[in-house]
Amino acid sequence: MENLSDLLLIRRQKLQKIIDLGINPFPNRVKRTHTITDLIEHKEDYLKKAEKVIITGRLIAMRRQGKIGFANLMDESGKIQLYVRKDELGEENYELFKLLDLGDFLQVAGSCFLTQRGEYSVKAENIKILGKNLRPVPTVKEKIVAGEKQRYDEFADIELRYRKRYLDLLLNPQIKQNFVLRAQIIREIRNFLDKRGFLEVDTPILQPLYGGAFAKPFVTHHNSLNIDLYLRIAIELYLKRLIVGGFEKVYEIGKTFRNEGMDRNHNPEFTLLELYEAYADYNDIMDLTENLIRSTAEKVLNKKVINFQGQEINFNDPWRRASMLDLIEQETGFDVSDFDFERIKTFCDKKGIEIEPSATTGKLIEAIFEHFVEKKLIQPTFVTDFPKDISPLAKANPDNPQLAERFELFINGDEFANAFTELNDPIDQRQRLEAQAKLRELGDVEASVVDEDFLESLEYGMPPTGGLGIGIDRLIMLFTDNTSIKEVILFPQMKPEK
RNA sequence: GGUCCAGUAACUCAGUGGUAGAGUAUCUGCCUUUUAAGCAGAGAGUCGAUGGUUCGAGUCCAUCCUGGAUCACCA
CATH class of the missing domain: 3.30.930.10 (Bira Bifunctional Protein; Domain 2)
Incomplete structure (x- = not known):
């Protein structure tokens, strides 16, 4: 708990720093020109046109490297890499970038290009924060090994997944x-x-x-x-x-x-x-x-x-359509069609089928069905x-x-x-x-x-x-x-x- | 409700009676094309809870809590 409040405290301090920069960390207005999947589906077009796009989403990965940084942004439609340069953003905007945490919501203006490693990315010209994250989101890492996507540190605890379904949905697509x-x-x-x-x-x-x-x-x-x-x-x-x-x-x-x-x-x-x-x-x-x-x-x-x-x-x-009595007879060889309570009760007792004292003949027959037949109906x-x-x-x-x-x-x-x-x-x-x-x-x-x-x-x-x-x-x-x-x-x- | 299994850092886990650990995340520093980025360093824990055994318990025992599996119950 002590530790967690440390983590929470750090986020709140960053929030304050953002406010001190004169930036509203929870602005009312948003602009988005494309979803991330729009960019991915028309990759060739956007690479050629070098048109300016504005995307929004949640920051889900960050690889900072001195005066540049790479990040991954996710909206509901997909994920894309951001390429961020200090000389492109300018001093102040890069200062904001450095204060961002995983889980923050961003609006990013820029244009599409390919990195040296060939990854389709958006080169950021401006970053705006749309919502500050105040509680660390568990990190799930992915690596492509021989074309197969491997996941590490998956958010997998069943109890946590159900109790915090929003995290389950966020982390387990x-x-x-x-x-x-x-x-x-x-x-x-x-x-x-x-x-x-x-x-x-x-x-x-x-x-x-x-x-x-x-x-x-x-x-x-x-x-x-x-x-x-x-x-x-x-x-x-x-x-x-x-x-x-x-x-x-x-x-x-x-x-x-x-x-x-x-x-x-x-x-x-x-x-x-x-x-x-x-x-x-x-x-x-x-x-x-x-x-x-x-x-x-x-x-x-x-x-x-x-x-x-x-x-x-x-x-x-x-x-298949089959009557309950026929199915019982097929599975057990026992014919219940006379509805003789005592005879059927004796059969249940013999087979160890437990019956409530208030059971009617029909209940006995149903119990036999459940015991012998039900699970075989694939x-x-x-x-x-x-x-x-x-x-x-x-x-x-x-x-x-x-x-x-x-x-x-x-x-x-x-x-x-x-x-x-x-x-x-x-x-x-x-x-x-x-x-x-x-x-x-x-x-x-x-x-x-x-x-x-x-x-x-x-x-x-x-x-x-x-x-x-x-x-x-x-x-x-x-x-x-x-x-x-x-x-x-x-x-x-x-x-x-x- | 019965039986069995599990619960250790924010996440994933190791730790079979002797100083509470790793990776990721976080923080600090370096780094202008990285991608599980890297390097160096730091902080972070009521080991689900309560009792007990013991010189000493994350570890053994009991009870309880939460979850899972299974059986029972249940149209």
């Missing part, structure tokens, strides 16, 4: 790319849906009741209404109200909050896409999901087959027809009333989407929610609560509807080949430092 891709993916999803006539909407994040998923909510309080409100755990129930209201295709991409554990796949706030299409069922939604993800990969990554952690994921071939697979009792918002399968018309999409052993033929029978829906409420009384803290306002809306009539939810962060992890959700969320939740 490849990290920035994750977030550029993130933006492109989300934009492409919007394009895809907009083109198909979906309307993007915004529904409440603060909700008097929460629903649409099994999860523990965050609770907050509204002072003037004097009521507790919940941060939404899903978007579902409000979007369905919009389908009741006559919109036929709606979607929302937004933050959702679940008050649960955090790990490489879970952040307490995450981005969810939900969409609802009237007069569609879960088969239609499977087609839509497949097209959405394939076309996003094609548009953003320009690929139909991607590589994730060394594993090829093929989005191109028609995606190529995109729609797992269809879930037990009805764990799918309280999905319509029953007409061929088997124990099952619901629901699918989840699995890729590389992880869940990417969850969708149903939505239940639009208000009486059935009430019974299902009341069954959930009963589970809740028995101690299942994640069971749904009864949302009377939602049930009332269904009584006015909701058309047959297909609905879909996709975890956007996980999709971005897949597309950017990252195994931690923290790598695709700019400011992931961290415990406060003590």
Whole structure:
């Protein structure tokens, strides 16, 4: 700490010296005629024309050499070398140059030329400071060895990278790319849906009741209404109200909050896409999901087959569709289609699958699926027809009333989407929610609560509807080949430092 | 929450019980085409925290904090 304040003190002293020279270290006005990449892309032109250019950026390297100096300036578009001569700048301006630190923002006027070593550079005629750095930025050095870029003293501490993301972005340009891709993916999803006539909407994040998923909510309080409100755990129930209201295709991409554990796949706030299409069922939604993800990969990554952690994921071939019960039987030889609670429970006990006391038959089946099947689904697979009792918002399968018309999409052993033929029978829906409420009384803290306002809306009539939810962060992890959700969320939740 | 691993200078790291180290960064000096610039010198640390063992602890032990991996949990 002592040492750090020394470093900080030195910067503040330099700041004062700059002010004493009559220079404003934080001026309001800036002039820039070119980005650095402009200069690089039209290198030949600027070398020939010797035209005067003004560039801006952050000082990221400095090699002073008596009465001359070399420096590297970086703007968002790229980096370029500056060549600075005392006899070119003049006494006063060179005095400023000598007071600069790495991390300062500069406006540099000059012209392009090649150094003796052949490096394309800007010969500075005037340097203006645009913002003084007061805290040393960690230095990462790069050297080109046999055409390969080697990095030294990389800013690599994972904890620091997440806690000080601005430094991570500044010092690790490849990290920035994750977030550029993130933006492109989300934009492409919007394009895809907009083109198909979906309307993007915004529904409440603060909700008097929460629903649409099994999860523990965050609770907050509204002072003037004097009521507790919940941060939404899903978007579902409000979007369905919009389908009741006559919109036929709606979607929302937004933050959702679940008050649960955090790990490489879970952040307490995450981005969810939900969409609802009237007069569609879960088969239609499977087609839509497949097209959405394939076309996003094609548009953003320009690929139909991607590589994730060394594993090829093929989005191109028609995606496998298999029912949960069939998959379980294939993997285990055990047939659960009779829904015999005792028999299935015995199987779970024998296989060492732990079950909560409040578990229903459907939960047992799901547990078997998760234990034996899930991780084996590497190529995109729609797992269809879930037990009805764990799918309280999905319509029953007409061929088997124990099952619901629901699918989840699995890729590389992880869940990417969850969708149903939505239940639009208000009486059935009430019974299902009341069954959930009963589970809740028995101690299942994640069971749904009864949302009377939602049930009332269904009584006015909701058309047959297909609905879909996709975890956007996980999709971005897949597309950017990252195994931690923290790598695709700019400011992931961290415990406060003590 | 369980298990394992890590935490030493601003950054990257070395240091297996005996005087806290290196490179980079910073500061001073020299240097008019360098590029991980160079040369010479200097300053910089509550070794994550708290206890303990010991003549002596960065090092061994315990507890805690933070992060990571993994398992459990979790649509």
